[in-house]
Amino acid sequence: MHLTDEQLNEYLDNETAERAVIEAHLASCGECAARLFTLQALFADLGSLPEVNLSTDLAARFTPSRSLTPQLPRWLTLTATLQAAAALLLATLAAPFAAQMLEPYSSMYTMPSPADILTELQFNFFTWTRSFGSISLPEFPPNPFALPAEITPAILAVGMTSMLLAWAFSNWWLLHKKSNRLA
């Protein structure tokens, strides 16, 4: 009895438990050996197929390159450049007049020196830190909705567990929606 196609295929795929039996038959039967050879030639053909190169880069879509950032229309970039140039020109022309107009006021105000500024900052910092020493919260009138006078470990545990559950649930909900979006 000759080997079946199934036996030959499974033999080449390493999916058979009867290798020894098959090999024994192949050694003694030229016909089955020839059939095996044809299959092996097909395997070799399939294995010889070369890889083909892509003509586009599929990663471009996932790389925020310059080409993907929205380009401003040409007329807009041009107007913006012209406006900037005009503003610079106007500022240069107006500078002498502005200086003349501001002159009377500038004499009334003197710029503090860096040392003055530092002393001022230091002083403020000390006053601020000292005020922490005598901090006290204002007294509130009794609140009908106030928390129980004593927060027991049981109350604390219940509160924290429910917050944890709410947090876990809302995260699951958000991620669940996201992963299903295009599935």
Added chain:
Amino acid sequence: MNTPTDRDLLLRARRGETEAYGELVTRYQTGVFNVCYRILHNRSDAEDLAQETFIRAYDRLYTFDLEREFSPWIRRVAANLCLNYLEAQKPVAELDEDRDEDKTQSPGEQVEVKERSEQIRTALASLPPHYRVVVELRHYQDLSYDEIANELEIPLSDVKSHLFRARKLLAEKLHAPD
């Protein structure tokens, strides 16, 4: 500088770093494209499906098990996607068999000797979609019969019959005495 592992890139991609995913695409796009090209035997369809594979995978990144390897996984996704694609347009493909032909060679060359690899691709393209995908998973992705059955959600007996019949048809086309 160390090149980041696939796992690093996947973690970063999950945190929303699109560029990290882009790096993974760069690494595996040729492999994925070749899966699609072997099954579809049409360049532009294969490029579209390869792109689609990466987009689908990106949207399902949260469900991907980081302990598994990315490359085999994405190649299996591609094979499945190509099968769905072929099944969806089956009636058209049958009427329009020549459309699959890749016109990269000059007409003269095509008539004379088709390269061996082109003959193999044409033979593959002549198989029914399910056969093509089983051949792809067995010969090019090295999946076992069981793994193929799981991947395509078909019985083991179907895996075997598809694969063995596919090989018989291929052998007839490629080793026909002429």
